[in-house]
Amino acid sequence: MKNSETRKIAFISGRLGSIFVTGVVRGVEEELREKHGDLYRLSHFNAGIETGGREACKTAAEVVENSGADALIVLSFDPGKKAVKAAQEKKMPVVAIEREVQGIHTVNIDNYRAGIEAARYLIKCGSRRIGIITDIQSVVAGAASAERLAGFRYELKKNGMNIKKEDTATADYHTVECGIKTFDMIKGIDKIDALFSVAGDAVAAGFVIEAKSNGVRVPEDIRVMGFDDMEIASAVEPALTTIRQPINMMGRAAVEIIHGCLNGKNKRPKKIRLKTGLVVRESA
Template sequence: MPTIYDIAKKAGFSITTVSKVLNNYPDVSEKTKKKILETIEEIGYHPNSNARSLMTKKYWTVGVVFIEDLDIGMKHPFFSAVIESFRKRVEEFGYDLLFVSRNVENQKRSYIERFKQRGVDGIIVVSPLDFNKEVKELLEHDMPSVFIDLSSKHVSVVNSDNGYGSELVVDYLYSLGHRKIAHIAADEKTFAGRERREGFEAAVKKYGLDLPEEFIVNGGYFEFEAGLEAMTKLLILKDRPTAVFAAGDMIALGAMKAIQNHGLKVPEDISVVGFDDIELAKHTTPPLTTIRQDTDLLGIQAADLLLKQIDQKKKIPLSITVPVSLVERDSTMAIDNEPKSLSK
């Protein structure tokens, strides 16, 4: 099996230079790097991970934690997209991802215990939920970490601009003539859900719109079934809304299904707007108007923050807010609120 010494000899460079290339050090010229990488490919060298860890005092592994209440894990399209972007970014710097189970040999262990046992350099935590016991333990530990969909002044966090996204929705619906706008909110236990509801309420207040208490309905943890149930409650109101803003695309899809089940049409009878812009949103009937979260940028920013902490061997309390944008599709339409003039 070829060794690092074989690479150095064949490429004509020192072992130190080869080691720098293997570990992505920046102080190596592109010409030298190209020559060494070509040699590695030619002789079929594969570094031993244990030896590499001893040499660099790194495990070259990032732990992944996903905490939520629906028991769907990474199957949720938004979070899986963020993690995929994160994976691609850290992979550029030679890191692998590690998903761990807390149940080992019928003994339930904490995430920190498992990561120490398996060996990781840092962790990414995706947690739509507030500070439960598991989240607090990860927050308080000195291991480099970055959190998505959480608010804290003590660690690195990366979030979308949820409040502004909600404001964009209300601005847009108002411009279409809608004055009776309801909100299917995510559960109050979720950081994003609270921010989106607060942004919605502030925007409605900005326009001086009436907001009956029954116009805000709980849509659970961003789930289809909760959206269907919440929309059903709105549909039986005597004075129902002309437009509905759902806190997540899966909620919005459930709402659209409920509208169709009641023999109504989207957007002719009720306009619907979501939040996330998951891949499915553009393939629904009709295609869903929504707020796009930049999952690529969320993953990249989270990766860069974590890699910086790993290099500096310490946590960095920093918050990054990623911009959002409105994607207009066919689930919304303008309505006429002007009084009809009498013909002479």
């Protein structure tokens, strides 16, 4: 294929309604526009379900076989052996963002370490009974939120603490609306002194909004900590303490891997691990 031809990049995600997905896509589109002009065209595909699994793998395999794409980006799920094998046979580069997958390129953060950092901060603040908001990917081995939660639990256990079942809630999606719903799910709401949203800032913001409407003060009664450092983290009142991950850069890095592959570079799977950082604001 000549460099002057427009090449198609397929992008698959199953986390509909997520601000995180929007941020990654923005990074992909900005990198394409700023550095590569009309060389690439981005096509979006829906994986169908939030947790990945069979339906998402089926979608990935179909996209590889039938979409006419020159490269594939999958977000937050393992595309499966069938899709990976078919892509290898077609010499189609595949990049997984926010998921470690053997045999393909990956762009990720150390979610386990980030979970540890979140727990350390809340413990340092004096928290002794910490609630948690998970998402439905938290039970999927290898998923980002599962790794994040594992690191958080590890650090709590090291300090003689654990997460009680009554202090947990699960958000169906990464939205403010789902965060609002989690407030009533936490049965030990009057006992916890801190809360960490594995499910991200939008969910944490929703929890804060509902807590305030129920007379629960943040951070005086409950410290609240998010994850991602989205725009909403600084827009909600009080502004969220959170763990920042370079969401925009994830999308940009995936594009550069693909560009290298389609120009004869990156012949072996490239693993990019981006840095996170603690952002302290008023909520904790």
